[in-house]
Amino acid sequence: MPKYMLIMRGTDESNAAMMANIDEMMATTRQFIEDMFKAGVHVAAEGLDDAGQGVVVDFSGEVPVVTDGPYGETKELFGGFFLLDVASKEEAVEWAKRVPSAPGSKIEIRRVPGEDEVPQDNGKFVKEGALREGNGQI
């Protein structure tokens, strides 16, 4: 079964607005997460630290080049995600509308294909499986 990821896209302005009201934001977000748990749709959620603290590994050249700071345009920053196990894209959209958000921010909704959608003879998958076996994960 597919899942849906709600990707938080904040801007500098919306992030600043959020930080100005951080206590209220935390409380409403906690309530929102609790609502998702009670509806049986919550799978995972994480928030990201400041993009300025990030590091980028760039594979454009022959060897990976490591640079500090956010990648490319910083108008919209990936700030965190919710992973939902819902029955339809429409339901994911409905949950997205309820995410406590500061004005100016956006939420991108992406479908996460289920394991059953992975083709049965996928080489990459076999490799990953072998790796997991090697790690004793299976």
Added chain:
Amino acid sequence: MGTADVEAVWRIESARIVAALTRFTGDFGLAEDAAQEAVAEALVSWPLSSPADPAGWLMATARRRAIDAIRRRTALRDRYALLAADPVVDEDIDPDRIDDDILALMFVSCHPVLSPEARVALTLRVVGGLSTEQIARAFLIPVPTVQARITRAKKTIAAAGVPFELPPAGERRERLGGVLSVVYVIFTEGATATSGDRLLRPDLAYEAIRLARTLAALQPDEPEVHGLLALCELTTARFPARTGPDGSPILLEDQDRRRWDFSAVRRGLAALAKASARGLGPYGLQAAIAAAHASAPSVEATDWDRIVELYEALGRVAPSPVVELNRAVAVAMASGPAQALAIVDELIASDRLPGSHLVPTVRGELLARLGRRPEARAELELAARLCANQRERSVLLRKAATLG
């Protein structure tokens, strides 16, 4: 907003709205009718003009329809007076009470006065927020059948005077068991469809998991709730490997374990840890068995002794011929087919699973391993005749054919 958008809002809101309205009117059947009327209105009006607050719109409309219905019932004038005096009539849901009300709704939907089929249909509709059509499609039954079950169920609840409340402490555990068994029935139909041409109905299994997660959030101190959730997660984890590209079933021993859903395994193991707090109950034990499979790299490397122990424990807390049969399979793996055959023959002698295709399926398999091929073939052919799932039947016939 289109039909799918209305359905999406309803999926999220149905339990809260029906629960709040039942609390508000004291009448579950009336609340359910009013809620359904509100959805029907939304399906007509939202495509023309979307409300700013769809959830609030549904609640307000359902509440108005409930009041209309009460007004029409002159015989219930006293209740209307009570309603007018009720301080909890504002359109906001009381957050402190709604959790208990949703639980109460689950207890009503799974009430023992109802037939098992009615419990399933009612739970999926009022708690799960599925439409009659979606339920009919999931169970491969006609829409009017589902409608009739729900109508009859509401009448039965009214006639029996089932109160809208959490069961008293003395009955709580047993009634919770009733709710869990409804969720389990929905799950097992999704995990091995009893009829039709598909082995799995992942959508139905998903509904059960969703209900189990809701229960786990609302009853976090009940180990068996987590046990059931763990069992569901660990069983669905194997779904991607359980059928071939053509939809035919793949037995555990032949499954490509790399295709298992390891996120689901992790969620299942986490739920199992919560279930283990005070010794495992029947669902927790079944989940522990599923966990033993999920953490084994192959059939050969599976801890079959541990699985035999778990089946023995399960047989003590929840004795059933199916558990005995599964124990026989585990014994065959741990100690060999001869000892397992003795368990199966004992089951047959006591005639505790009459008409089930599972007994001859296992017996045939054991006989084949013992090299008693003609007998094995006869058993597998008998199993195929008794099996209602077409996919499973063809596997049995193929296996019988290889035994010459």
